Amino acid sequence: MKEALKEAQKAFDADEVPVGVVVVANNKIIARAHNLTERLTDVTAHAEMQAITAAANAIGGKYLIDCTVYVTLEPCVMCAGALAWSQVSKIVYGAHDLKKGFTLIPKSILHPKTELVSGVLGSESEALLKDFFSKKRK
Numbered sequence: 001m002k003e004a005l006k007e008a009q010k011a012f013d014a015d016e017v018p019v020g021v022v023v024v025a026n027n028k029i030i031a032r033a034h035n036l037t038e039r040l041t042d043v044t045a046h047a048e049m050q051a052i053t054a055a056a057n058a059i060g061g062k063y064l065i066d067c068t069v070y071v072t073l074e075p076c077v078m079c080a081g082a083l084a085w086s087q088v089s090k091i092v093y094g095a096h097d098l099k100k101g102f103t104l105i106p107k108s109i110l111h112p113k114t115e116l117v118s119g120v121l122g123s124e125s126e127a128l129l130k131d132f133f134s135k136k137r138k
Contacts, residue, residue, distance in 0.1 A: 051071075
């Protein structure tokens with residue numbers, strides 16, 4: 001998760017919403033990503049979407065079975081759906097997204113075999129997001 005926070009800091013430094021992701025397979029980081037929505041002028045360029053593509057390219061296939069995704073913020077519904085389609089084995093996230101997080105919907109959209117862990121380095125992830133948005137509001 002510390003590596004995902006480093007990616008979130010890169011997003012922060014680039015004036016992007018500070019969300020970072022790493023994908024791990026066989027105890028090795030195979031993909032790193034952060035939000036690129038502003039730079040690419042693309043509302044779908046969330047960190048998770050970038051990481052899914054990079055990880056699929058790294059393993060040479062579309063399914064992320066036996067991979068763990070570490071993300072600093074609870075994925076939105078779009079990203080959770082993409083993670084479900086990728087059949088990722090485990091998602092670990094830091095801060096909860098009380099406005100747009102996928103856990104707000106009544107039924108999980110994740111793949112049935114996906115393990116979910118929340119709150120890992122959540123306060124650090126949340127602090128970075130709060131700092132980013134407080135600077136935006138000034």
